[in-house]
């Protein structure tokens with residue numbers, strides 16, 4: 001192990017330069033214009049994996065390519081096999097004017113690197129690649145076989161990957177999936193994430209007049225779709241955010257006493273959270289702490305709201321339509337299909353007859369829960385402690401990684417969620433960053449992980 005750790009220590013400068021190359025690809029999966037950038041990024045990854053000694057290939061899909069990279073196998077290897085999952089696609093960088101430097105021109109400032117995708121997820125998966133490089137380049141035998149699966153559609157719902165898993169079920173069968181695409185609560189405080197929220201996404205459009213109308217000539221005699229949408233959406237929740245749609249909370253599992261007690265020790269305190277997020281006051285359902293509200297409770301969120309004139313100055317119209325992009329976060333044991341059904345039924349029932357309602361369904365996924373008692377989870381906890389020199393925390397997180405459910409269903413494998421992102425990394429926000437300390441500790445975590453996992 002020492003040669004591996006020494007190699008990591010000695011090569012940080014080069015790793016950083018390579019990481020910058022990875023970050024320069026504008027691999028924005030949601031935007032068609034970036035399709036060539038996703039391909040170029042995937043090709044760069046394949047070449048990089050080959051350079052560090054992995055057998056790597058690019059697998060085209062109907063969407064963006066999947067990169068598969070494997071350690072060279074001994075004939076009839078009976079070593080355990082682990083998958084490392086990550087994604088090279090990133091969220092749209094907009095609004096661009098809020099970035100201090102351009103999102104795809106990485107900038108190092110102190111111990112942070114700023115770029116879209118730095119924490120979510122390029123930096124986190126690159127840390128694992130650097131750890132395996134250290135094993136391969138120092139000739140240190142790996143006690144297990146590894147397969148990296150790095151996809152390009154995570155931020156848009158992983159449409160191609162489930163089919164790919166089914167197609168390559170034999171090749172990808174593994175003892176566990178290791179994922180660093182979550183967070184840790186504070187610098188130096190590692191965590192094993194035992195739960196993720198699920199999600200349903202959809203868009204609703206209210207259509208009124210056949211075209212935008214003069215609001216002086218016609219306003220008052222026709223409904224205003226933007227007002228109607230505001231009124232409809234306002235009725236979805238009470239003033240604490242509790243959703244009023246009947247059936248929305250069906251199946252929600254209560255938090256255990258033990259978990260609630262643990263949540264009290266969560267290092268990020270409410271006052272810090274408030275300051276970090278720039279809100280005048282925190283918000284949320286009564287009877288739950290902010291930590292619980294953002295990880296163990298379901299929500300209904302507007303992600304985008306569009307209608308009428310958005311340009312300079314004023315324009316007196318009744319807009320022809322109004323649209324909202326919505327996602328609900330789900331928790332165990334809510335059923336995505338059921339939540340979608342009760343939400344759609346409620347919207348239809350409550351939409352006034354003065355506008356027409358259209359609903360377009362988007363992606364959906366169940367929440368995820370994995371036991372921290374399992375042997376692989378215990379092995380992961382030991383590796384975290386060795387790498388960070390500090391007892392790891394067990395926590396649930398509020399984000400979603402839909403494909404973890406498919407890893408379980410299709411491959412029968414649990415996912416170990418070993419995140420190295422920080423709460424102030426600005427994932428999905430302007431000025432996303434990644435801490436270089438997390439990058440280094442992540443590499444060491446990955447290095448320690450394989451012997452611990454293989455020993456089980």
Ligand code: BES
Pocket residue numbers: 120121154155156157181182183196199363397398399400401402
């Ligand atoms: N890395 C996140 C998920 C995440 C973040 C989990 C923080 C736990 C803590 C991932 O890249 C992501 O953003 N997923 C999307 C999924 C969606 C597009 C289906 C999400 O959660 O919004």
Ligand code: MN
Pocket residue numbers: 091120155427428
């Ligand atoms: Mn993300």
